[in-house]
Amino acid sequence: MTQAIHGTARERTAPDTVAPGEPPAAHSVMEAVNLAQSYEVARGMFAKSATVKAVAGISFRLAPRSTLAIVGESGSGKSTLARMLTMIERPGDGSLLLDDVDVAEADTATLRRYRGEVQMVFQNPYGSLNPRQTVGKAIEEPLLVNTSLSAAERRARALDMMARVGLRPEHHGRYPHMFSGGQRQRIAIARALVLRPKILVLDEPVSALDVSVRAQVLNLLVELQESLGVAYVFVSHDLGVVRHMADEVLVMYLGRGVEHGPRDAIFDAPKHPYTRALLSATPVADPESRRERIVLEGELPSPFNPPAGCPFNPRCPLVMDRCRVEMPPLERKGGQLVACWAAQ
Amino acid sequence: MKEPLLSIRNLTVSFDTARGPFKAVDGVDLDVAPGELVAIVGESGSGKSVAMLAVMGLLPWTATITADRLSFDGHDLLALAPRERRRIIGRDLAMIFQEPMSSLNPCFTVGFQIREAMKAHLDLSRAERQARAVELLELVGIPEPERRLRAFPHQLSGGMSQRVMIAMALACNPKLIIADEPTTALDVTIQAQILDLLLRLQKESGVGLVLITHDMGVVAETAQRVCVHYAGQQVEMQPTRGLFADPHHPYTAALLAALPERAKGRILPSIPGVVPGLADRPQGCLFSPRCRFATETCRRVPPPRMGSELGLALCHYPLVEGVPQNREIAA
Known part of the structure; x- marks a missing residue:
């Protein structure tokens, strides 16, 4: 019966826009269909306000216990996407399906129920914890808001979660300033997981951490995924970390997906010139490797005034006349989806 | 070897804190030859920036700087009068900072800020300074330099601001540039542009970096030689290829092993624990609480400095091909 009701929603994803490696719709824990968001930005007292398309049509399906990495530079719209996925912001267009329910158009009560299933870990562990709240309080707060557990039960759940992320019970009464960056990120992870969400959205979770601590936190995320079966949406610009963590990779440029597919396809045979440039620009910790480096010219174009045609065309080494007029669709080429006229 | 441009021996910087003196830099040695590119690597709190700020003379008065030798281009920086020192700093010795957005003054145009260094150090007329500023912006790859000189920092992107910072550092033809995390705040594709620019300038002008x-x-991808810092100490120094092929200090080895791109399995070989702070500084080797090869000796006795064949490692049992040496003798 559910099939009949929600069949219309399912049909919005045409079969050729599903990336290889993605699960069938019925098996995905989250499905995004053409998610888009734009903002009105005032440009001074007398100027007309401008519209910025922060995210312009992103689709994906997330399999349970898997990791989808969203890769892009600043201004690519990856944080806006993360905010829509966690229902902090209502999508401007498109739909976001959780359990066959489109939360993009859901009422407040439904949203409230589903927010517990998608939790978020923020980039900066120094800014995302309240300095006047003890660690225990911070971890228990989601339970206080979303469940009717007693104080003792909340405390037990918090201590259990703290043990899972490698915090000791005596840390329960301490304040965030008493912890290092790596430990704070553990606190943030514990707080996000205490409601036992199905999906965790991680916005650059390790970019503020040092190498040795970063390895500890990445290991913790791998272990938690295995023991709790949570799916990750991993937003990052660090391709070394993405290659280590991801099952599927979605590369964004100026609010659009330019390449989307299984990790090995993206890293071993990147097809979009932007993905190639990104990969070749990432420094490799091996002085013996002499690679050809594609250095892109220029910077990300202003989102107020995106170029006509393909958004990457002003910086693209393979640019053709068609790229300046017509937007390439995200279509299957080889083992992944690519939005490029020149890609084979 | 050529006469070193910058020569540091046993540099120590300690800060007076409410809980007693804290050694941020502890016995650092470094020689940089003209035209050489040396990298200093370390995690936060390793004292890598503080050591270089001490060379620049940019530390606050709470810092106590001692060194057996601290010389730059024949000048003894410790004995130099402040007036003399200011004549060198900014002219022959320049610095590029990490956060390009916050190290430019938002109240002045970038042109003013680039010309300011020339006004202080070079004997140029106003028109010559302007011409030089245009030339510098062209050199660092900023299009329409005349127009950009009139721009304020908030009108520039992060990559542009860092190019301006590099132009400022180059303004007086320095002999040595200290670049403190010049690309950390930038995106990968912009980082690649800035690194290429720094390497090109270094090759063309022969400036030490x-x-x-x-x-x-x-x-x-850049350095010829690498110093590894840990908790204020220099734990290893080697040519880049040697360091990546055969690290001699267990910390360097662990740091390399913890990189996701070098990992083999799903779980990374991470380093347990954190860098020691003021309160929990170990008695012997500072890395001993986190080191997987540590022995009783390591915990008790501060380690000796090894020879250059062992990468000047500060370790009782330096690694060769991943195996600790001298173990039998100590046992």
Whole structure:
């Protein structure tokens, strides 16, 4: 019966826009269909306000216990996407399906129920914890808001979660300033997981951490995924970390997906010139490797005034006349989806 | 070897804190030859920036700087009068900072800020300074330099601001540039542009470059020689290829092993624990609480400095091909 009701929603994803490696719709824990968001930005007292398309049509399906990495530079719209996925912001267009329910158009009560299933870990562990709240309080707060557990039960759940992320019970009464960056990120992870969400959205979770601590936190995320079966949406610009963590990779440029597919396809045979440039620009910790480096010219174009045609065309080494007029669709080429006229 | 441009012996910087003196830099040695590119790697709190700020004389009065030798281009920086020192700093010795957006003054145009250094150090007329500023912006790859000189920092992107910072550092033809995490705040594609620019300028003008970074990838792609810092101490120094092929200090080895791109399995070989702070500084080797090869000796006795064949490692049992040496003798 559910099939009949929600069949219309399912049909919005045409079969050729599903990336290889993605699960069938019925098996995905989250499905995004053409998610888009734009903002009105005032440009001074007398100027007309401008519209910025922060995210312009992103689709994906997330399999349970898997990791989808969203890769892009600043201004690519990856944080806006993360905010829509966690229902902090209502999508401007498109739909976001959780359990066959489109939360993009859901009422407040439904949203409230589903927010517990998608939790978020923020980039900066120094800014995302309240300095006047003890660690225990911070971890228990989601339970206080979303469940009717007693104080003792909340405390037990918090201590259990703290043990899972490698915090000791005596840390329960301490304040965030008493912890290092790596430990704070553990606190943030514990707080996000205490409601036992199905999906965790991680916005650059390790970019503020040092190498040795970063390895500890990445290991913790791998272990938690295995023991709790949570799916990750991993937003990052660090391709070394993405290659280590991801099952599927979605590369964004100026609010659009330019390449989307299984990790090995993206890293071993990147097809979009932007993905190639990104990969070749990432420094490799091996002085013996002499690679050809594609250095892109220029910077990300202003989102107020995106170029006509393909958004990457002003910086693209393979640019053709068609790229300046017509937007390439995200279509299957080889083992992944690519939005490029020149890609084979 | 050529006469070193910058020569540091046993540099120590300690800060007076409410809980007693804290050694941020502890016995650092460094020689940089003209035209050489040396990288200093370390995690936060390793004292890598503080050591270089001490060379620049940019530390606050709470810092106590001692060194057996601290000389730059024949001048003894410790004995130099402040007036003399200011004549060198900014002219022959320049620095590029990490956060390009916050190290430019928002109240002045970038042109003013580039010309300011020339006004202080060079004997040029106003028109000559303007011409030189245009030339510098062209050199660092900023289009329409005349127009950009009139721009304020908030009108520039992060990559542009860093180019301006590099132009400022180059303004007086320095002999040595210290770049403190010059690309950390930038996106990968912009980072590649800035690194290429720094390497090109270094090759063309023969300026010495000290690159402070925490990114092993950046080190591998740029530096000729690497110093590894840990908790204020210099634990290893080697030519880049040697360091990546056969690290001698267990910390360097562990740091390289913890990189996701070098990992083999799903679980990374991480380093347990954190860098020691003021309160929990160990008695012997500072890395001993986190080291998987540590023995009783390591915990009790501060380690000796090894020879250059062992990468000047500060360790009782330096690694060769991943195996600790001298173990039998101590046992």
